[in-house]
Amino acid sequence: xxxxxxxxHYTADVNPEKVDNGQKITLAGWVHEVRDLGGICFVVxxxxxxxxxxxxxxxxxxxxxFDAARRLVRESVISVTGSVKFEEKAPNGYELLPEEIxxxxxxxxxxxxxxxxxxxxxxxxxxxxxxxDLRRAETTAVFKIRHQALQAIREYFVENGFIETATPKVVxxxxxxxxxxxxxxxxxxxxxxxxxxxxxKQILMSGGLDRVFEIGPIFRAEEHDTRxxxxxxxxxxxxVSFADxxxxxxxxENLVSYVYAQVIEKCKSSLEALGxxxxxxxxxxxxxxxDEVIEIINARSEEKMQWGDDLGTLGEHTVGDYVYETTGExxxxxxxxxxxxxxxxxxxxxxxxxxSKSFDMMHRTMELSSxxxxxxxxxxxxxxxxxxxxxxxxxxxxxxxxEYGMPPHAGWGMGCERFIMTMLGTENIRDTVLFPRDRxxxxx
RNA sequence: GUCCGGAUAGUGUAGAGGCCCAUCAUGGAGCCCUGUCGAGGCUCCGACCCGGGUUCGAAUCCCGGUCCGGGCGCCA
Numbered sequence: 001x002x003x004x005x006x007x008x009h010y011t012a013d014v015n016p017e018k019v020d021n022g023q024k025i026t027l028a029g030w031v032h033e034v035r036d037l038g039g040i041c042f043v044v045x046x047x048x049x050x051x052x053x054x055x056x057x058x059x060x061x062x063x064x065x066f067d068a069a070r071r072l073v074r075e076s077v078i079s080v081t082g083s084v085k086f087e088e089k090a091p092n093g094y095e096l097l098p099e100e101i102x103x104x105x106x107x108x109x110x111x112x113x114x115x116x117x118x119x120x121x122x123x124x125x126x127x128x129x130x131x132x133d134l135r136r137a138e139t140t141a142v143f144k145i146r147h148q149a150l151q152a153i154r155e156y157f158v159e160n161g162f163i164e165t166a167t168p169k170v171v172x173x174x175x176x177x178x179x180x181x182x183x184x185x186x187x188x189x190x191x192x193x194x195x196x197x198x199x200x201k202q203i204l205m206s207g208g209l210d211r212v213f214e215i216g217p218i219f220r221a222e223e224h225d226t227r228x229x230x231x232x233x234x235x236x237x238x239x240v241s242f243a244d245x246x247x248x249x250x251x252x253e254n255l256v257s258y259v260y261a262q263v264i265e266k267c268k269s270s271l272e273a274l275g276x277x278x279x280x281x282x283x284x285x286x287x288x289x290x291d292e293v294i295e296i297i298n299a300r301s302e303e304k305m306q307w308g309d310d311l312g313t314l315g316e317h318t319v320g321d322y323v324y325e326t327t328g329e330x331x332x333x334x335x336x337x338x339x340x341x342x343x344x345x346x347x348x349x350x351x352x353x354x355x356s357k358s359f360d361m362m363h364r365t366m367e368l369s370s371x372x373x374x375x376x377x378x379x380x381x382x383x384x385x386x387x388x389x390x391x392x393x394x395x396x397x398x399x400x401x402x403e404y405g406m407p408p409h410a411g412w413g414m415g416c417e418r419f420i421m422t423m424l425g426t427e428n429i430r431d432t433v434l435f436p437r438d439r440x441x442x443x444x
Numbered sequence: 445g446u447c448c449g450g451a452u453a454g455u456g457u458a459g460a461g462g463c464c465c466a467u468c469a470u471g472g473a474g475c476c477c478u479g480u481c482g483a484g485g486c487u488c489c490g491a492c493c494c495g496g497g498u499u500c501g502a503a504u505c506c507c508g509g510u511c512c513g514g515g516c517g518c519c520a
Contacts, residue, residue: 039478057478074471089479110454110471110490118482119456119470124512179519196520222519223445229519313516360520367520415520440512 012049028079036070055095075107141270152262167200173394180221193219201239205409206401232437239411245357245373248410286332320364330364344384346372363422371412378402
């Protein structure tokens with residue numbers, strides 16, 4: 001049973017440009033629906049790219065084939081060989097007049113959820129039965145777009161002289177402090193799942209790789225419980241030598257608008273399936289200083305902020321709405337954060353060390369990315385680690401890289417799922433991950 | 445962690461102390477039907493999260509538990 005025998009075309013590839021009227025083809029996929037009208041029977045076959053109507057007229061076709069078709073069980077896997085008939089009355093402008101229908105596997109019944117869009121299912125139900133959920137065009141569309149976005153990200157980096165790297169996800173010590181880590185057993189030692197490639201990509205700068213990017217999983221053991229947090233997420237990370245924070249902000253905003261443009265160009269049908277109309281964000285993004293952000297929040301929100309506080313959710317929304325109302329754009333930067341509330345590796349300004357050369361890239365609804373120019377001076381770095389209450393001994397492997405020629409450098413990390421979520425306006429970040437890991441969900 | 449809300453057929457829902465051996469849709473089984481487009485018509489099938497309590501009577505009220513959703517916190 002060769003593949004060519006089971007499928008010669010995807011449903012979306014059947015059109016007058018590629019296929020002749022009357023040509024014999026084989027489609028393979030799932031039984032989406034069976035509409036038995038008595039004297040005529042329509043079987044809708046669905047594959048990854050779309051749907052095709054298989055039409056059987058009782059009088060004109062073998063009786064056994066007709067009976068077999070009308071008894072097909074929904075969501076069973078079939079392969080149908082027949083001749084193409086371009087027909088205005090058919091949904092996609094063509095139908096398949098079958099000679100042979102092979103049932104490759106029969107689906108059980110009842111199904112865990114509806115695939116036709118007639119009955120909604122809750123996210124939890126959908127995630128429990130992701131294999132069925134993915135058969136819905138809306139769900140597939142999200143992952144096709146995610147794929148295209150990641151593809152565009154790689155293109156952008158490669159075009160701009162970046163090297164793709166892979167750093168360890170199993171590590172000996174906490175990297176940055178702050179977030180909680182998942183402990184694991186590593187032979188007879190305790191180890192952790194890495195929360196960020198931060199320290200490693202900086203070591204690569206000492207190694208002279210100059211411009212690196214990495215797209216990989218990060219793990220956070222926080223017991224947060226919101227629509228925008230995951231315990232296993234995908235981080236898009238960048239580190240650039242001989243650059244400051246403004247240089248890498250430029251890379252970031254250009255990347256974001258490039259990805260939007262590519263998705264708009266290459267994912268038309270997926271965007272349509274989701275009912276999403278995208279607009280390319282205008283660059284450069286607005287830059288607000290931390291001090292300006294405090295003023296905006298204190299002027300416009302119930303929530304009052306003092307210098308040195310981090311932004312709360314309400315504050316993020318207040319500023320996001322302000323930016324959207326005044327510029328019509330959703331993306332913006334918050335720059336010049338207090339050194340104290342940023343990680344130890346953020347470079348303080350030489351002339352006002354209470355401020356750091358750091359930034360967050362925000363979407364109207366949430367934080368997407370944070371970055372900074374990094375400290376490349378070993379003594380300063382060591383004292384910053386200690387002043388944040390961390391033990392510098394645990395950072396030996398990292399600090400060593402700074403003592404034999406570390407160039408000045410800057411970088412950022414962006415949450416891939418949040419990026420996709422804000423792009424598509426999905427209500428829950430779990431919608432953007434095939435098998436999300438959150439505080440409660442460990443399976444499937 | 446905290447506050448608020450919720451749990452009814454496979455799925456999504458109605459239900460506010462007796463109207464409920466529970467509504468509707470979808471689905472499944474069967475019958476009718478030659479162009480369906482979420483086809484249509486008829487018949488049947490399938491459920492009150494768990495434990496305790498109040499009451500003559502509980503899906504409905506109360507208490508405890510479990511699970512789920514949302515806001516905030518933590519965090520990216």
